[in-house]
Amino acid sequence: MKEADIIDALKDSMHQSQADVSLSIGDDGAIIDLDDDKQMVTVTDAITVDVHYPAGIEAEAIGYRSLAVNLSDMAAMGGVAKWANLVFSIPSINPDWIKGFIKGFSEIANQNNICLIGGDTLRGA
Incomplete structure (x- = not known):
């Protein structure tokens, strides 16, 4: 389907x-x-390994890309982003991976003056 x-x-x-x-x-x-x-x-645009980015890519790049694809969709629809929700699922909590993800996500959010207003995190495949 x-x-x-x-x-x-x-x-x-x-x-x-x-x-x-x-x-x-x-x-x-x-x-x-x-x-x-x-x-x-x-x-809303989700990303997943082996579809939107290769396995083994740095967490920082994934964090950046997770917001970048949504900013691109927003621009394609004629909008200007002000806020974002962040939802992500990871198989296990690795503090270094999380720090890298946050660094990448925050970099693009700060570059575009985006306020994170909510979301969800969960463990999963």
């Missing part, structure tokens, strides 16, 4: 719609109409 097939299945199963959603599911983001002719763009 391809990503587009999964998205179509989700669309078919959901019966709710919102008039204030200009662009909905089907891309890595959505555009929501706010008051006063303003819009909010929200994006």
Whole structure:
């Protein structure tokens, strides 16, 4: 099953719609109409080993890339990022790996004046 097939299945199963959603599911983001002719763009793009980066790549590069792909999606939709949520799953806690990941993520966040506002961390494959 391809990503587009999964998205179509989700669309078919959901019966709710919102008039204030200009662009909905089907891309890595959505555009929501706010008051006063303003819009909010929200994006979510996950990355995973052997698909978005090679096994063995430094944690710092993974941290950087995890935000970079989302900033790219935001820009592609005409938005300017202000905030980010960070969700990541790792098989085991390695303090040095975590420090490297944080360094890479923080570098690009600080370069782009992004405020980390939430997220989740968990152990998993």
